[in-house]
Each structure stands twice: as C-alpha cells, then as structure tokens.
Amino acid sequence: MGSVAVAATDGMLHFELALAYEVFGSRPDAVPAPWYEVRVCGDAPVRLGRFVVEPDAGLDGLAGADTVIVPGVADVDAAPPAGLVEAVRAAHAAGARVVSLCTGAFVLAAAGLLDGLSATTHWAHTRQLAERFPRVRVDPDVLYVDNGRVLTSAGKAAAMDLCLHLVRLDHGPAVANVVARRLVVPPHRSGGQAQFVMTPVPQRDGHPLSALLPWVMARLDEPLTVEDLARRANLSSRQLARQFQAVTGTTPLRWLLTQRVRRAQELLESTDDSVEVIAVAAGMGTATTLRRHFQRTMGVPPDTYRRTFRA
Structure with missing residues (x-):
C-alpha cells in the first residue's frame, strides 16, 4: 500500500x-x-x-x-x-x-x-x-x-x-x-x-411530550416507570410509545435509560463523586447497574470515560 x-x-x-x-x-x-x-x-x-x-x-x-x-x-x-x-x-x-x-x-x-x-x-x-x-x-x-x-x-x-x-x-x-x-x-x-454524542431533549411547542420530557429530566434520580410517564402525559402506555417513537425514534424506556447514562456522563466529567454516588443520582440504583448500562451504551466503563473526559 x-x-x-x-x-x-x-x-x-x-x-x-x-x-x-x-x-x-x-x-x-x-x-x-x-x-x-x-x-x-x-x-x-x-x-x-x-x-x-x-x-x-x-x-x-x-x-x-x-x-x-x-x-x-x-x-x-x-x-x-x-x-x-x-x-x-x-x-x-x-x-x-x-x-x-x-x-x-x-x-x-x-x-x-x-x-x-x-x-x-x-x-x-x-x-x-x-x-x-x-x-x-x-x-x-x-x-x-x-x-x-x-x-x-x-x-x-x-x-x-x-x-x-x-x-x-x-x-x-x-x-x-x-x-x-x-x-x-x-x-x-x-x-x-x-461517548462523544450529547443527545438533546426533543421539544416541540404544543406536542404531548413538550412538557413531559423536561419533567423527566428533573427527576432522573427517581424510580420512574413507563406507567409514571404515561400518567404524567395523560396518555395510555401505547399512545406514549407512539409519541416517543415519532419524536425521539426510540421507546420511552430506552429514552429514559439513555438520559440516565447522559446524566452519569455529566457527573463523571464534572464531579469527584464515586461511581456508587453517581449511580444513585442518575437513577441507576447501584454501581453494578450503572457500569453494565454505561459500558453497553458508551463502549467504555465509567472509570475509563472519566479519565478521558475529565478536565
């Protein structure tokens, strides 16, 4: 060559x-x-x-x-x-x-x-x-x-x-x-x-999800379910799924998981908190759960991500 x-x-x-x-x-x-x-x-x-x-x-x-x-x-x-x-x-x-x-x-x-x-x-x-x-x-x-x-x-x-x-x-x-x-x-x-992509929260004026998505983003540390999201949006679970697919291109559960991983990214970059503390703040519950989902989504474990992106 x-x-x-x-x-x-x-x-x-x-x-x-x-x-x-x-x-x-x-x-x-x-x-x-x-x-x-x-x-x-x-x-x-x-x-x-x-x-x-x-x-x-x-x-x-x-x-x-x-x-x-x-x-x-x-x-x-x-x-x-x-x-x-x-x-x-x-x-x-x-x-x-x-x-x-x-x-x-x-x-x-x-x-x-x-x-x-x-x-x-x-x-x-x-x-x-x-x-x-x-x-x-x-x-x-x-x-x-x-x-x-x-x-x-x-x-x-x-x-x-x-x-x-x-x-x-x-x-x-x-x-x-x-x-x-x-x-x-x-x-x-x-x-x-x-690991280099920051996904914005989709918002459209008057759309059924325009108020829901910011509400969820402010409560990522809480144990939210798809039923919680549907109830908040005054939609059935099936209607919620259709709206999420149309706006975000994915399911409510997958979108929620992605936002939790993004929150973990932000905390890994900007704080000295342990992986255990970040797991709770991002709604993952345990460090083991965070590591599993973070590795699957980002392609690298949380510690490696922090070493790469921490200023």
Missing part, C-alpha cells in the same frame, strides 16, 4: 484533508523507509473554506493509487460532484483501497461502494446517510468500519483513528505507535463515537 491519493474538490473539509496528508505524507524519523508516496488529486485550484490547495494531479490520478482517501464534504445535502464519484468508483474498480473520512462516506455511498456493507460517518449525519442510501448498513456507534478494501470513519478526530488503523495494517503496531506518539494522540481509542 505504498501510494496514497487524497481526493480534493471544492467544498471539502480542510481538517480531514490536512490530517490525511500529515499522517501519510510525513515519515517519522524513527521509521525506516519506504514510506507512503502521497499526492493530492483534484481540479486546480481547490477551495477549502478560506484555504486554496493546488493538487498534484487531476481526479483521474486516483485510479493509479494503492489507497484513495476521500475527506469529508461540508454540504451533505448536495449531491457529491459527479466527477469525484466517478473517479472514486474507477479507483476502486482498478483495485485501490478506498477510505472515507467523516462525511466522505456520502461520496462512497453515491459511488455504490457501500451497498450491502456496514459503514459509518459523523454521528450528526448517520440518519441522513441511512435514509438516502438504504442499501448501506449504517452503524452510528463506531469510530470506524473496516470492510477490507472499503473503510469509513466517523467524524473529525475519528478520521485520525482510521488513518492510524491503516498505518497499523500496512506497517504494524510498532510503527503506528511511533506515528501516534509524534502526533501526540493515542494509538488506539476504546469505545465508539456514542
């Missing part, structure tokens, strides 16, 4: 492009040659926000690379440039390993490369990706997905996780650790992007 081509078109996100170029374009002194040969491919000049990039080759240069990197696109509502989609499809057909960073997954999906495969993107756009490309199995919880010749990452910093994963595959864990150390980032992060 010696040659890496980074796609560049107007409207791409400069962070992901620069990140890929930094990882694959700079060989650490402690790593022996050979290293990657990197080129940026696009129509010159390319405008990335306030930055202008002069590519080394046109988009047709993607087809000659061993690995093709597609950085994120800023406007996921617009169809990706047809020339970029065709160039990525041609590179894959020529045998390249194709990698998307962040919302670059929309380009791979438009090229048909994710059909029937698991994939991910920035958590804020996973639902949109799934709705627009129903043949893609979108996983909103992971940092990246490796399908062999097609790989996708979640948003922003998760692009670094995937790039280091590629280095690990190509050069082994020792070299990946050296690269990570030079960049001052962990060589591997536990868990998925769920």
Whole structure:
C-alpha cells in the first residue's frame, strides 16, 4: 500500500484533508523507509473554506493509487460532484483501497461502494446517510468500519483513528505507535463515537411530550416507570410509545435509560463523586447497574470515560 491519493474538490473539509496528508505524507524519523508516496488529486485550484490547495494531479490520478482517501464534504445535502464519484468508483474498480473520512462516506455511498456493507460517518449525519442510501448498513456507534478494501470513519478526530488503523495494517503496531506518539494522540481509542454524542431533549411547542420530557429530566434520580410517564402525559402506555417513537425514534424506556447514562456522563466529567454516588443520582440504583448500562451504551466503563473526559 505504498501510494496514497487524497481526493480534493471544492467544498471539502480542510481538517480531514490536512490530517490525511500529515499522517501519510510525513515519515517519522524513527521509521525506516519506504514510506507512503502521497499526492493530492483534484481540479486546480481547490477551495477549502478560506484555504486554496493546488493538487498534484487531476481526479483521474486516483485510479493509479494503492489507497484513495476521500475527506469529508461540508454540504451533505448536495449531491457529491459527479466527477469525484466517478473517479472514486474507477479507483476502486482498478483495485485501490478506498477510505472515507467523516462525511466522505456520502461520496462512497453515491459511488455504490457501500451497498450491502456496514459503514459509518459523523454521528450528526448517520440518519441522513441511512435514509438516502438504504442499501448501506449504517452503524452510528463506531469510530470506524473496516470492510477490507472499503473503510469509513466517523467524524473529525475519528478520521485520525482510521488513518492510524491503516498505518497499523500496512506497517504494524510498532510503527503506528511511533506515528501516534509524534502526533501526540493515542494509538488506539476504546469505545465508539456514542461517548462523544450529547443527545438533546426533543421539544416541540404544543406536542404531548413538550412538557413531559423536561419533567423527566428533573427527576432522573427517581424510580420512574413507563406507567409514571404515561400518567404524567395523560396518555395510555401505547399512545406514549407512539409519541416517543415519532419524536425521539426510540421507546420511552430506552429514552429514559439513555438520559440516565447522559446524566452519569455529566457527573463523571464534572464531579469527584464515586461511581456508587453517581449511580444513585442518575437513577441507576447501584454501581453494578450503572457500569453494565454505561459500558453497553458508551463502549467504555465509567472509570475509563472519566479519565478521558475529565478536565
């Protein structure tokens, strides 16, 4: 996997492009040659926000690379440039390993490369990706997905996780650790992007849940049941379930559990309270129950989460 081509078109996100170029374009002194040969491919000049990039080759240069990197696109509502989609499809057909960073997954999906495969993107756009490309199995919880010749990452910093994963595959864990150390980032992060997502409480004026949800959020430490919520909202349990599905996309019980885990996140970040105390404050009852649900939801145990996010 010696040659890496980074796609560049107007409207791409400069962070992901620069990140890929930094990882694959700079060989650490402690790593022996050979290293990657990197080129940026696009129509010159390319405008990335306030930055202008002069590519080394046109988009047709993607087809000659061993690995093709597609950085994120800023406007996921617009169809990706047809020339970029065709160039990525041609590179894959020529045998390249194709990698998307962040919302670059929309380009791979438009090229048909994710059909029937698991994939991910920035958590804020996973639902949109799934709705627009129903043949893609979108996983909103992971940092990246490796399908062999097609790989996708979640948003922003998760692009670094995937790039280091590629280095690990190509050069082994020792070299990946050296690269990570030079960049001052962990060589591997536990868990998925769920631990980085803060889910707002849905509210709509005049909606049956508009008053209920804030009421529940103020009482997460109490032993609330679905029947309690239905009674408060003056709805039957079945009606409550339908309203929750329509507004939050999940069931009342699952939503309640998610909010309890979020409360535990806040307390782990902002207090020195023990896991036992936090379990009670978040309505989990015991530390064992909190650890089980936190691990299942966040992908990491509470203590690990606190070490990562505590200021």
